Amino acid sequence: MDLFAGKHLDVARHAASSLGSAASVLRFLMQPRDLAHPDACDFLAGNPQEMAMPEYIDALQRAVVPDSPSYYGYGPPWGPATTAVASALGERLGLELDPQDIVLTRGASSGLALLMHALIDPGDQVVMMSPPWFFYEAMVLAASAEPVRVPLSEADFSLDPDAVEQAITPRTRAVIVNTPHNPSGRIYPEDQLRNLALVLEKASARIGRRIYLLSDEAYARILFDGRQMITPGRFYGATFMLHSYSKTLLAPSQRAGYTAMPPSMPGREQLRFVLMAASLASGTVPDTVMQRAMPELEKLTIDIPAIERRRDRMVAEMRRMGYSLASPEAGFYLFPRTPISDATEFCDWLAERRIYTLPGEAFERPGHFRLSLTASDAMVERALPVLEEAIHTFSAARAT
Numbered sequence: 001m002d003l004f005a006g007k008h009l010d011v012a013r014h015a016a017s018s019l020g021s022a023a024s025v026l027r028f029l030m031q032p033r034d035l036a037h038p039d040a041c042d043f044l045a046g047n048p049q050e051m052a053m054p055e056y057i058d059a060l061q062r063a064v065v066p067d068s069p070s071y072y073g074y075g076p077p078w079g080p081a082t083t084a085v086a087s088a089l090g091e092r093l094g095l096e097l098d099p100q101d102i103v104l105t106r107g108a109s110s111g112l113a114l115l116m117h118a119l120i121d122p123g124d125q126v127v128m129m130s131p132p133w134f135f136y137e138a139m140v141l142a143a144s145a146e147p148v149r150v151p152l153s154e155a156d157f158s159l160d161p162d163a164v165e166q167a168i169t170p171r172t173r174a175v176i177v178n179t180p181h182n183p184s185g186r187i188y189p190e191d192q193l194r195n196l197a198l199v200l201e202k203a204s205a206r207i208g209r210r211i212y213l214l215s216d217e218a219y220a221r222i223l224f225d226g227r228q229m230i231t232p233g234r235f236y237g238a239t240f241m242l243h244s245y246s247k248t249l250l251a252p253s254q255r256a257g258y259t260a261m262p263p264s265m266p267g268r269e270q271l272r273f274v275l276m277a278a279s280l281a282s283g284t285v286p287d288t289v290m291q292r293a294m295p296e297l298e299k300l301t302i303d304i305p306a307i308e309r310r311r312d313r314m315v316a317e318m319r320r321m322g323y324s325l326a327s328p329e330a331g332f333y334l335f336p337r338t339p340i341s342d343a344t345e346f347c348d349w350l351a352e353r354r355i356y357t358l359p360g361e362a363f364e365r366p367g368h369f370r371l372s373l374t375a376s377d378a379m380v381e382r383a384l385p386v387l388e389e390a391i392h393t394f395s396a397a398r399a400t
């Protein structure tokens with residue numbers, strides 16, 4: 001199926017060109033599949049496969065009941081929500097955050113859309129690491145700006161601050177970094193983030209314009225083995241930290257999150273006003289129910305030890321079968337190497353057996369495939385023998 005084949009529709013052409021590489025991801029994601037089939041094993045995306053947490057539903061039910069006539073009216077962000085977020089996020093990240101520096105959004109992607117609207121001029125360049133999250137490019141293109149890719153290391157997806165430095169030109173306005181990283185599960189360590197901060201500080205001075213760092217921290221609370229999240233906002237003042245409840249509460253269609261500025265953000269008083277105006281203009285304000293529930297939502301997370309156990313089971317089993325894969329430090333995903341270079345062919349073979357995964361081509365890393373650990377334990381048990389058959393089938397075919 002070609003979603004953008006509308007020869008007679010200018011809008012289809014426009015959609016295809018402005019989506020960039022996300023168009024091919026959408027083509028893949030929107031293939032007809034029977035995900036409701038009892039044997040389907042859905043490893044495609046960070047989507048819930050079990051009922052939402054009862055505490056989450058209770059919080060939303062309480063928040064839906066108005067306490068005044070203006071409850072569902074237009075208005076500024078709800079103060080107790082920004083206060084609760086500033087205190088909880090500040091504590092997690094080791095920063096003293098001011099509630100006025102918290103902008104409530106409809107998730108991390110909504111925060112990115114807001115920042116594109118607020119910061120980026122047509123013709124600007126935005127540097128992003130590859131593999132990127134699928135929709136960064138489309139968002140940069142939507143702002144009439146140019147995406148510039150910097151590869152993460154081949155071996156372990158490390159940041160390369162020197163390569164970032166080389167990618168910066170007088171047109172650079174922003175750099176997007178994603179930690180913990182999707183799809184590799186890396187949490188960027190302090191030394192790499194400090195080096196990146198130094199590079200951005202020097203480059204901003206060199207080109208005579210402030211380069212903003214957009215730190216996509218959507219997986220900041222899905223951390224394994226007692227690890228800590230480190231935000232680059234501790235080392236580089238001009239950082240926007242993008243957060244989301246989509247992963248933490250595994251209810252991504254119920255849109256909510258926030259973007260925070262550290263106290264060292266240059267010009268943050270003016271930026272508060274710029275962001276408020278941009279959030280109204282770009283429609284990124286979360287609805288009343290999500291704002292009112294936020295102080296309670298901040299205290300909740302899904303069962304992370306359960307995801308960690310699933311990670312351990314799959315990593316151990318897949319290594320035993322002969323797959324090469326790192327054990328993720330955080331996030332929802334495994335990103336093993338495929339036994340053949342064409343990951344799409346490999347994922348199609350799995351999909352014919354109702355094991356749904358994403359090929360590395362969707363992440364600009366052919367030769368890999370991504371499996372989401374949000375699949376249920378029953379799906380994992382059904383999928384493991386098929387994954388074993390897959391590696392034997394393709395390794396044998398390669399050997400002949």
Ligand SMILES: Cc1ncc(COP(=O)(O)O)c(C=O)c1O
Pocket residue numbers: 046106107108109110133178182216218243244245246247252257
């Ligand atoms: C790295 C990354 N950033 C942003 C998002 C979007 O998150 P949200 O649902 O908060 O918009 C995702 C979702 O998968 C993601 O993986």
